[in-house]
Amino acid sequence: MNALVPLPVLLPLCATGLSLAFGTRLKQIQRLISVAVLTAVLGLSITLMIAADRNGPLSVHLGDFAPPLGITLVADRLSGLMLTISSAITLCVLVYSLGQGMADRDEETPVAVFHPAYLILVAGVSCTFLAGDLVNLYVGFEIMLVASFVLLTLGGTGPRIRAGSTYVIISLFSSMLFLTAIAMTYAATGTANFAQLAERLGALPLGVQTLIQAMLLTVFAIKAAVFPLAAWLPDSYPTAPAPVTAVFAGLLTKVGVYCMLRTETLLFPGNRLGDLLMAAALASMIVGILGAVAQTDLKRLLSFTLISHIGYMVFGIGLATRDAYGGAIVYVVHHITVQTTLFLVAGLIERRSGTTELTRIGGLARAAPALAVLFFVPAMNLAGIPPLSGFIGKLGLMRAGVADGGVWAWILVAGATATSLLTLYVMAKVWNLAFWRAAPPGQAAAGTVLESDDDSDDDDADEGPDRMAGTGDEGVRVRHQPAGLAVAATLHGHAVTTTSVLPRPMTWATAAAVALGLSFTVFAGPLTSYTDRSAAELLARRPYIEEVLGR
Amino acid sequence: MTVSASLLAAAAVLCAVGGILMLTRPLTRILLGAVIAGNGINLFILSATGTAGREPLLYGVDLARVTDPLPQAIALTAIVITLATTAFLLAMAYRGHQLTGTDEVHDDLEDRRIVLRAEVLDERDELRERFRADGDRSAEARRAYRDERRRLRARLRADRALQARGRDATGDLWHDVLGADPEDYAKSAGDPRSTGPGPDAQNPGDTG
Known part of the structure; x- marks a missing residue:
C-alpha cells in the first residue's frame, strides 16, 4: 500500500509529458489523458485516505535514502482527505473547462499549454499535501506556482499580464522567505525532515523556535491570503479565465492553510503564537467581508469573501484544541468545494449575460432558473444556513471557541458570527441584483459577442464605462457577425459569447460541484468523525513520527 | 559549528541589493x-553547512570529514x-x-481610484476657497465657477460609477435598495445609446 503514496504526484507529471507530446494535433487524446489521469488520481486519493484511516499513516522514502538525506512522502488522515477533495474538485473544474473550450470552438485557436499546465498544477498540489520534509514542500509549492503563473497569464492579454505580475512577484518573494526559513531550520537542527524536526525543534532555545515558527507562518499566510498579506489576491484572481480562477480560489489558498495546520501541530506544538493567529484571523474575517460588501463585480466580490473565510480556518488553528482542529479541517473541506463552485457559477453567469459586473445584469432568475439554483445553493452554503455544510463547519469552530472560553476566543466567536451575517448580506445582495430584479435596460442580448478592451488609461473618457480592465467595468463592444461565421472566443483572451443555452458540460460540472457540497451535509456524520480522528492524530504526533522514523 | 563571516556578509549584501531592486x-x-x-x-x-570540509564524494574521501552535502543539494534545487x-x-x-510600451508594474486599481477621489476633492475645496475669497460675484465668475465644479463632478461621477453605483439616489427606492446603476435608468429615459453601452457602440465594425 505504501507504494501508492507517490502516485498522485507521479501520474500527472508523467501524463504532462504525454500531453505535451500529443500537443494540439490530437486534441481528443489530450482531453482523454487529462480526464483519465485525474480520475485515476481521485481513485488513488480515496484509496490512500481509507488506508491511512484504517492503518495509520503511510510513508515512502524515495530512493530508499534514510530520512535526513532522502525525500519522504507521507499520507496520513489529513493529507488523504485533502488529496481526495482536491482531486475531486480539479476533476470537476477540468470537465468544466473542457466544456468551455469546446463551446468556444477551441479548434481554431487552441491553447496548447492549458492541459499540461493544469496537470502540473495538480501534481504540485498533491506534492505539497504529501510532502514529508520542508524542502519537498518547497519544491511542491514551486511546481504549483510555476503552473499557476502559466494558467493565470493564459493568452497574455494586457489585464492578465498586469494581474500576473503582481502575483508572480509576491510568489517569488514568499518563495525566498521560505528558502530563508529552510536555511535557518537546517542550520539550527541539521535536518529538514518533519518527523526529525518534530523531535529536535523542542530542544532549541525558545527564541530560535519562535523565529522559525514566525518565518514559516508568514510564508504560509502569504499563500493562504490571511489579511495583512492578502492584498495580492483580489487583484490577481479575477482576470483569469473562470475555471482557472475557480481552481486557484479553491485550492491554492487552502494549500497554505494545510501547511499551517501541519507545521503548527507537528513542529510547534504548544500553540505559542495562538493569540497572534487569532488576531490575524479576526482582521482577515472583518476586513475581507467589508471589502466584499463594497464590491460590485461578482468575481472581485467572491475574492474578498475568500479572504474573509480563510479567517475561519486560521481561527481554528489559533485555538489549537482537538475540536478546533476538527472544525478547521471540516471548514477547509467545505470551503474548497463551495468557493470553487461559486467561481464556476460566476463563469456561467458571465457566459449567460456577458459580464460579472452586478450593476449590469439582472433578471436571471426568470431567464435562467437552473443557473439561479446553481448559485443559490452554494451561496447559502457559504453564508452558513443550517442544513448545509457551512453551518456544520462554523458550528464546530464556534463550539470549540466557546469551550476554550478565553477572551480572544469569545471575541473571535462574535467576529465569526458577524462575518457570517455579513456574508449572508453580501450573497443576498448578489442574489437580488443578478437574479431577482428585472433585467436592467442595456443588458446584452443572448448571442452577442462581447469583448473587453485592452486597458488603456485615457482619463478623459468620462461617460460610460471607464474601461479599467479587471473591474468588470470594461468598455463593451457589440460585434456584428456575418451569419454563419464561427466566433473564436477562447480561453485566450477575455472574449465571451453570451448564450441562452449554457454548454452542457459546464452546467453538469458545476452541478456536480454543488452536489459534492451537498453531500457533506448528507454524510456529515462520517465526515466529522473522520476529521475528529484526523485532529486527534495531528495532536498525538507519535503515529506520524513513528511511521517515518520507525524502520 | 563555525560559520564563515564573509559568506554571511556577502549573503546580506546581495539580499539587500536584491530587496531594493525588487x-x-x-x-x-x-x-x-x-x-x-x-x-x-x-x-x-x-552557510548552514558549517565548517568547510572535504568534497562530498562517495569514494576515496574520509566520510567523517566531508562537507554536509544537503545544503548544496537544496541550493542547487533553488x-x-x-x-x-x-x-x-x-x-x-x-x-x-x-x-x-513599458514593462512597469501598474498601480493597483483600487489605489488609483482612492488617489483620484482625493485629488478631485482637494481641487474642489481649493476652488471653493478661491471663489469665496475672490468676492467677485458677477455672472461671468459664477458661471466659470459652476463650469469648473461640473467638470470635477463629472470626474468624480465616473469614479463613483466604478465603485459604488448603488450610493447614487435614483429616486426609485427599489433600485436604491438593490444598488442598481442609476445611469442605466437615466439613459433609458431618452438616450438612444442605451441599447449599446460604451463609447464604441457607434463604431461596431472595428473589433478584431
Whole structure:
C-alpha cells in the first residue's frame, strides 16, 4: 500500500509529458489523458485516505535514502482527505473547462499549454499535501506556482499580464522567505525532515523556535491570503479565465492553510503564537467581508469573501484544541468545494449575460432558473444556513471557541458570527441584483459577442464605462457577425459569447460541484468523525513520527 | 559549528541589493532583484553547512570529514527553480513591453481610484476657497465657477460609477435598495445609446 503514496504526484507529471507530446494535433487524446489521469488520481486519493484511516499513516522514502538525506512522502488522515477533495474538485473544474473550450470552438485557436499546465498544477498540489520534509514542500509549492503563473497569464492579454505580475512577484518573494526559513531550520537542527524536526525543534532555545515558527507562518499566510498579506489576491484572481480562477480560489489558498495546520501541530506544538493567529484571523474575517460588501463585480466580490473565510480556518488553528482542529479541517473541506463552485457559477453567469459586473445584469432568475439554483445553493452554503455544510463547519469552530472560553476566543466567536451575517448580506445582495430584479435596460442580448478592451488609461473618457480592465467595468463592444461565421472566443483572451443555452458540460460540472457540497451535509456524520480522528492524530504526533522514523 | 563571516556578509549584501531592486517599478529590475536576492539566499543556505570540509564524494574521501552535502543539494534545487521563474518573468516583461510600451508594474486599481477621489476633492475645496475669497460675484465668475465644479463632478461621477453605483439616489427606492446603476435608468429615459453601452457602440465594425 505504501507504494501508492507517490502516485498522485507521479501520474500527472508523467501524463504532462504525454500531453505535451500529443500537443494540439490530437486534441481528443489530450482531453482523454487529462480526464483519465485525474480520475485515476481521485481513485488513488480515496484509496490512500481509507488506508491511512484504517492503518495509520503511510510513508515512502524515495530512493530508499534514510530520512535526513532522502525525500519522504507521507499520507496520513489529513493529507488523504485533502488529496481526495482536491482531486475531486480539479476533476470537476477540468470537465468544466473542457466544456468551455469546446463551446468556444477551441479548434481554431487552441491553447496548447492549458492541459499540461493544469496537470502540473495538480501534481504540485498533491506534492505539497504529501510532502514529508520542508524542502519537498518547497519544491511542491514551486511546481504549483510555476503552473499557476502559466494558467493565470493564459493568452497574455494586457489585464492578465498586469494581474500576473503582481502575483508572480509576491510568489517569488514568499518563495525566498521560505528558502530563508529552510536555511535557518537546517542550520539550527541539521535536518529538514518533519518527523526529525518534530523531535529536535523542542530542544532549541525558545527564541530560535519562535523565529522559525514566525518565518514559516508568514510564508504560509502569504499563500493562504490571511489579511495583512492578502492584498495580492483580489487583484490577481479575477482576470483569469473562470475555471482557472475557480481552481486557484479553491485550492491554492487552502494549500497554505494545510501547511499551517501541519507545521503548527507537528513542529510547534504548544500553540505559542495562538493569540497572534487569532488576531490575524479576526482582521482577515472583518476586513475581507467589508471589502466584499463594497464590491460590485461578482468575481472581485467572491475574492474578498475568500479572504474573509480563510479567517475561519486560521481561527481554528489559533485555538489549537482537538475540536478546533476538527472544525478547521471540516471548514477547509467545505470551503474548497463551495468557493470553487461559486467561481464556476460566476463563469456561467458571465457566459449567460456577458459580464460579472452586478450593476449590469439582472433578471436571471426568470431567464435562467437552473443557473439561479446553481448559485443559490452554494451561496447559502457559504453564508452558513443550517442544513448545509457551512453551518456544520462554523458550528464546530464556534463550539470549540466557546469551550476554550478565553477572551480572544469569545471575541473571535462574535467576529465569526458577524462575518457570517455579513456574508449572508453580501450573497443576498448578489442574489437580488443578478437574479431577482428585472433585467436592467442595456443588458446584452443572448448571442452577442462581447469583448473587453485592452486597458488603456485615457482619463478623459468620462461617460460610460471607464474601461479599467479587471473591474468588470470594461468598455463593451457589440460585434456584428456575418451569419454563419464561427466566433473564436477562447480561453485566450477575455472574449465571451453570451448564450441562452449554457454548454452542457459546464452546467453538469458545476452541478456536480454543488452536489459534492451537498453531500457533506448528507454524510456529515462520517465526515466529522473522520476529521475528529484526523485532529486527534495531528495532536498525538507519535503515529506520524513513528511511521517515518520507525524502520 | 563555525560559520564563515564573509559568506554571511556577502549573503546580506546581495539580499539587500536584491530587496531594493525588487521595490522598484520596472519588471526587468524586479527580475534582476529577484535573481540577486535569490543568489544571496543560496549563499545563506550554504552557510548552514558549517565548517568547510572535504568534497562530498562517495569514494576515496574520509566520510567523517566531508562537507554536509544537503545544503548544496537544496541550493542547487533553488537555483534551477530560480532559473525557470526568471525565464517566465523575462517573457512576461517582454509581453508587457509589447502590449503597453513599458514593462512597469501598474498601480493597483483600487489605489488609483482612492488617489483620484482625493485629488478631485482637494481641487474642489481649493476652488471653493478661491471663489469665496475672490468676492467677485458677477455672472461671468459664477458661471466659470459652476463650469469648473461640473467638470470635477463629472470626474468624480465616473469614479463613483466604478465603485459604488448603488450610493447614487435614483429616486426609485427599489433600485436604491438593490444598488442598481442609476445611469442605466437615466439613459433609458431618452438616450438612444442605451441599447449599446460604451463609447464604441457607434463604431461596431472595428473589433478584431
